[in-house]
Amino acid sequence: MSSSLKIDGMGSSSALVTWDSVSDGSVYTLRVEDESGNTLHTVDTEESSFSFQDLAPKTTYVFNLYVQQQVEQPDYYTKIRIDHPFPSWLSLKEVEVYSTNDTILPSTSFDISSSTTLSSGVAENAMNGDNTTNTWTMTAMLDHRQTSLQNYWQASLLQPTQLSKVRIYASSTYRLQPVSTLSMTKSNGEVEKYSLDPIHYQEIQMPTTQSPVVPVVPESSEETSLKPKYKSIRLEGIDTKYILLIEVRVFDGNGEYLDRSHFNFESSGELSPYTADQAMNGNTDTATYRNGAAIRPLIGPYWQANVASTAGTEIRFIEVYYFISTTYLGFLAQSKLLLTSVDGTVSTYDLQGKSFQAIYM
Numbered sequence: 337m338s339s340s341l342k343i344d345g346m347g348s349s350s351a352l353v354t355w356d357s358v359s360d361g362s363v364y365t366l367r368v369e370d371e372s373g374n375t376l377h378t379v380d381t382e383e384s385s386f387s388f389q390d391l392a393p394k395t396t397y398v399f400n401l402y403v404q405q406q407v408e409q410p411d412y413y414t415k416i417r418i419d420h421p422f423p424s425w426l427s428l429k430e431v432e433v434y435s436t437n438d439t440i441l442p443s444t445s446f447d448i449s450s451s452t453t454l455s456s457g458v459a460e461n462a463m464n465g466d467n468t469t470n471t472w473t474m475t476a477m478l479d480h481r482q483t484s485l486q487n488y489w490q491a492s493l494l495q496p497t498q499l500s501k502v503r504i505y506a507s508s509t510y511r512l513q514p515v516s517t518l519s520m521t522k523s524n525g526e527v528e529k530y531s532l533d534p535i536h537y538q539e540i541q542m543p544t545t546q547s548p549v550v551p552v553v554p555e556s557s558e559e560t561s562l563k564p565k566y567k568s569i570r571l572e573g574i575d576t577k578y579i580l581l582i583e584v585r586v587f588d589g590n591g592e593y594l595d596r597s598h599f600n601f602e603s604s605g606e607l608s609p610y611t612a613d614q615a616m617n618g619n620t621d622t623a624t625y626r627n628g629a630a631i632r633p634l635i636g637p638y639w640q641a642n643v644a645s646t647a648g649t650e651i652r653f654i655e656v657y658y659f660i661s662t663t664y665l666g667f668l669a670q671s672k673l674l675l676t677s678v679d680g681t682v683s684t685y686d687l688q689g690k691s692f693q694a695i696y697m
Contacts, residue, residue, distance in 0.1 A: 341401045344385075349393060354385040355401050365402040370395075411543070412496035415521040416446075418504070418532070420478060420487040422515055423591050424653065424694055425454060427507035428476040428489055429536075430467035436498045446491040454479035459489055467505040475507065496523040501541045508536040509694065515591075534696070563589055564681065565648030569599075570640040570674040571656070571687070578607070579637050579668065580659035582628035582691075583620045586641070589650030598649070599641040605632030612639055622691045625659040648678040653696045660691050 340356035353366060366386055368377040376397070379386055391397065416433060420426045433441045443463035450459035457477025466474060478487040502520075506512050516532040518540055530540050569586065573579050586594045596616030603612040607630035615629035631637050643649050658668065669689030675697070676682050685695045 341399060343399070349391050350387060350389050351391060351397070351399075352385065352387045353399055353401075357384045363403075367400045367402065369398040369400065371398070373398075411498070412523040413493060413499050413520055413542075414496050414523050415490065415492045415519075416502065417488055417490045417519040417521070418512075418516065419519065420480075420489075420512065420516045422487075422513040423480050423587060423593060424513070424655075425480055425510040426478040426487060426489075426512065426516075427457065427470070427472070427510035428462040428478075429470060429474075429505040429507060430464070430503075431462045431489070431491065431505075432467065432503040433491070433499060434501045434503070436500050438500060441493075441497070445494055445497070447494060448491050450476060450478055450489045451487045452479040452482040453477065462489060463491065467503075470507055477510070499542050501539055503539045504532070504537070506536050511536060563650050564677040564679075566643060566651050566675045567648045567678050568640055568642045568676045569651075569654065570638055570676070571668065571671065572674060573631070573637040573668055573671045575633075575637075575671075577633050579631035579633075579639060580625040580628060580661070581615045581631065581639055582622045582625070582657040582659050583617070583655070584615050584639075584641065584657075585620070585655040586616075587652050587654070589652050591652055594649065596641075598644055600644055601639075601641055603629070603631050603639045604634045604637045606630070607632055612641075615639060616641065620655075620657050622657050622659055625661070628657070628659065651675065651697050653694055655692070655694050656687065658691050660689075 342354050344352050344354050355364070364381055364384070366379045366381065367375055368388065369375055377388065416431070418428070418431070435441055443460060446463065448459045448463060453459065454477040455472045457472045457475050459476050461474055462476035464474065469475065476489055478489065480487055502518065504512070504518070511534055512532045513534050514531070518530040518532055520528040520530070520542070522528070528543070532538065569584070571579070571581065588594055595618065596613055599616065601612035606612055610625065610628065610630035612629050612631070619627040621627050629639060631639050654673065656673070668687040671687045673685040673687055673695055674682055687693065
């Protein structure tokens with residue numbers, strides 16, 4: 337019985353019972369008994385007052401108030417999933433899942449799978465205890481070429497478990513994207529979704545309440561920022577050797593691949609039949625220079641693709657494939673990729689001396 341219980345209004349056949357609120361979210365049970373302790377009425381309410389009607393005159397009533405404290409129960413999780421709906425590789429160096437006592441759950445606690453695998457970068461490598469190694473054979477490597485835009489990595493818990501946080505280590509080159517998400521499935525079937533950042537490390541804290549407010553990724557969203565549209569893509573070398581450019585793959589603002597029909601080509605000099613347009617012939621095999629364009633070794637060699645549409649196009653990222661040889665040093669170490677927007681603004685990106693790289697706008 338609560339000492340705050342009061343009868344503020346009393347009529348011939350009614351009574352207004354009030355009490356002090358204990359805390360938000362509490363449920364109160366108001367029980368009405370007769371002189372012998374027999375229960376006549378029971379009311380559950382979240383309010384701090386209740387009006388009883390149809391009471392009998394000249395009758396004694398006993399009002400008892402009970403507070404049902406809402407006990408916060410931790411959630412149990414059954415599955416962790418990273419979705420990467422973007423046409424690029426994803427290299428997960430490590431995914432660390434922490435229990436509520438702040439210890440990392442071993443890989444043996446999970447059934448681990450992924451939509452695709454590149455080379456020997458199997459799904460289990462994302463839980464091999466190594467969050468530093470960046471080689472394909474030691475990371476979980478998802479290959480976007482096999483399933484288009486539906487890549488995922490998943491770890492299903494062998495038994496429901498309380499979790500405190502998840503840490504994700506990804507490659508700085510084959511990384512997560514703004515459209516990538518982390519999904520946490522609870523034992524009751526509810527799913528929490530978190531937006532992931534295009535960075536190589538991040539930590540997601542699990543909510544501690546039964547019904548948490550979490551940053552949910554909307555099913556659809558409208559872009560409010562104006563993205564630049566580009567009119568040309570240019571590769572500039574600083575060496576006087578051949579540029580052996582195997583392939584340049586361009587993806588628009590929606591992540592859609594643009595083939596060479598969208599561009600017109602030019603270069604500082606060509607070696608027929610490996611002309612400038614051959615750098616967009618769809619062949620990304622870097623094993624032989626015959627699959628691409630051979631740019632003659634002139635001072636200031638360059639390759640350029642001009643957008644065919646006068647309106648330009650949005651570009652989200654570009655993939656560049658080189659042929660590397662000890663005879664023809666076709667890689668563009670210390671060279672530049674230049675994107676010119678329709679208003680004349682030039683964005684410059686450094687290139688690296690390796691057979692493949694992705695440049696994100």
